[in-house]
Amino acid sequence: MYDVKKGFEVAKEIFAQYGVDVEGAMAICDSIPLSMHCWQGDDVGGFEKKEGGLTGGIQATGDYPGKARTAEELRADMEFAMQYIPGVKKVNLHASYLEADTFVDRNEIEPKHFEKWADWAVEKGIGLDFNPTYFSHPKSDNGTLSAADEDVRRFWIEHGIRCRRVGDYFYQRTGKPCVINHWTPDGDKEFPIDTLSPRLRMKDSYDQIFEATEDVQGVVDGIESKVFGIGAESYTVGSHEFCMGYVMSKKRDHIILTLDTGHFHPTEVVSAKLGAIFAFSDSLLLHVSRPVRWDSDHVVAIDDETKTIMEELVRLGKLQDTYIATDFFDASINRIAAWIIGLRNTRKAMLAALLQPVDLMKKAEADGDVTARLAMAQEFRASAFSLVWDYYCAEKNAGVGLDWLKDVKGYEASVLATR
Ligand SMILES: C[C@H](O)[C@H](O)[C@@H](O)C(=O)CO
Numbered sequence: 452m453y454d455v456k457k458g459f460e461v462a463k464e465i466f467a468q469y470g471v472d473v474e475g476a477m478a479i480c481d482s483i484p485l486s487m488h489c490w491q492g493d494d495v496g497g498f499e500k501k502e503g504g505l506t507g508g509i510q511a512t513g514d515y516p517g518k519a520r521t522a523e524e525l526r527a528d529m530e531f532a533m534q535y536i537p538g539v540k541k542v543n544l545h546a547s548y549l550e551a552d553t554f555v556d557r558n559e560i561e562p563k564h565f566e567k568w569a570d571w572a573v574e575k576g577i578g579l580d581f582n583p584t585y586f587s588h589p590k591s592d593n594g595t596l597s598a599a600d601e602d603v604r605r606f607w608i609e610h611g612i613r614c615r616r617v618g619d620y621f622y623q624r625t626g627k628p629c630v631i632n633h634w635t636p637d638g639d640k641e642f643p644i645d646t647l648s649p650r651l652r653m654k655d656s657y658d659q660i661f662e663a664t665e666d667v668q669g670v671v672d673g674i675e676s677k678v679f680g681i682g683a684e685s686y687t688v689g690s691h692e693f694c695m696g697y698v699m700s701k702k703r704d705h706i707i708l709t710l711d712t713g714h715f716h717p718t719e720v721v722s723a724k725l726g727a728i729f730a731f732s733d734s735l736l737l738h739v740s741r742p743v744r745w746d747s748d749h750v751v752a753i754d755d756e757t758k759t760i761m762e763e764l765v766r767l768g769k770l771q772d773t774y775i776a777t778d779f780f781d782a783s784i785n786r787i788a789a790w791i792i793g794l795r796n797t798r799k800a801m802l803a804a805l806l807q808p809v810d811l812m813k814k815a816e817a818d819g820d821v822t823a824r825l826a827m828a829q830e831f832r833a834s835a836f837s838l839v840w841d842y843y844c845a846e847k848n849a850g851v852g853l854d855w856l857k858d859v860k861g862y863e864a865s866v867l868a869t870r
């Protein structure tokens with residue numbers, strides 16, 4: 452192990468030349484909650500007592516051994532991973548991760564089915580986020596909130612209503628706001644003749660969900676768009692235009708847009724959308740993922756787009772107004788390592804962005820010095836941020852560099868291999 456403190460002192464000197472407050476950047480970075488998605492731990496399986504695989508046009512590929520089979524195992528795995536993820540964390544649950552002795556259908560879920568999750572979160576001092584599960588169900592094959600069949604649509608509206616009540620329960624139990632992400636897979640393999648009616652039905656469904664739960668407190672609702680899903684390539688009811696239109700037309704503080712980095716055309720980037728969204732909205736839910744040619748939900752990388760998103764949020768002064776959640780599911784590698792790599796990368800990109808002299812860059816721009824603007828932006832793409840990152844991880848006891856890897860291998864041999 453190298454002298455982490457010495458490296459940190461050198462980095463501080465480097466950043467001081469540009470007036471960057473390194474300690475301040477670390478403190479901000481540490482305070483921003485990252486919502487850790489539970490579904491990486493079991494390939495989006497969930498714990499409902501029912502048969503049937505993953506549907507909705509998403510896929511977890513790979514069959515790496517050791518996935519969590521019960522909620523207890525999942526909590527243990529998440530706890531293990533969390534040790535190596537510095538900073539404030541929340542846990543993001545799907546409705547399908549309920550705990551009950553018998554099968555509970557989606558239109559019957561209640562807070563009591565999530566009591567053990569809430570007990571655990573309270574014990575750990577973390578907040579809980581939530582997601583209605585509008586997929587992997589026989590009634591989701593021909594649409595959910597946009598279904599033409601009124602009984603089916605009613606079923607899913609009831610699910611949405613019940614999920615907001617679970618969100619209220621999480622808020623009451625943890626004292627921290629619950630961010631609910633509403634994503635529906637509704638779409639068509641071919642081009643429909645009538646592209647409007649399903650959208651009007653979905654709009655009405657969301658209205659009904661929110662109207663029936665006006666009394667709910669401490670819940671923020673993200674509406675997540677998508678460009679396409681597998682098997683629904685030609686038409687998506689909840690497209691970007693639909694979701695953005697819905698959110699903007701509602702003008703309700705708790706209804707915000709969710710931008711998932713995997714949900715756009717391959718040449719479109721979320722980082723380029725942020726400034727425009729914040730011109731009309733005070734807040735946003737971000738799903739950080741890594742699309743490889745499609746919404747493949749690879750583990751978040753410390754790549755250009757992740758870094759650019761964080762830079763943009765810092766430069767806009769909107770980091771604190773953005774709810775940041777991870778969303779990927781890779782079944783081809785150790786699932787705990789997937790969490791650690793993905794969430795560490797998300798946090799690391801955030802720290803790198805916070806360690807930039809934004810005021811100097813803004814001044815160069817305001818002065819019309821576009822040469823200095825480019826020079827500075829490029830210089831800080833590859834700064835000494837990793838020395839600060841190592842120190843931050845050491846301070847938080849989260850493992851420096853690859854320290855965590857041998858521990859994960861140990862957990863794999865002693866725990867995962869027995870499953
Ligand atoms: C499992 C999640 O609900 C899902 O990943 C959703 O957020 C999404 O992004 C679907 O593509």
Ligand SMILES: [Mn+2]
Binds near residue numbers: 675738
């Ligand atoms: Mn998502």
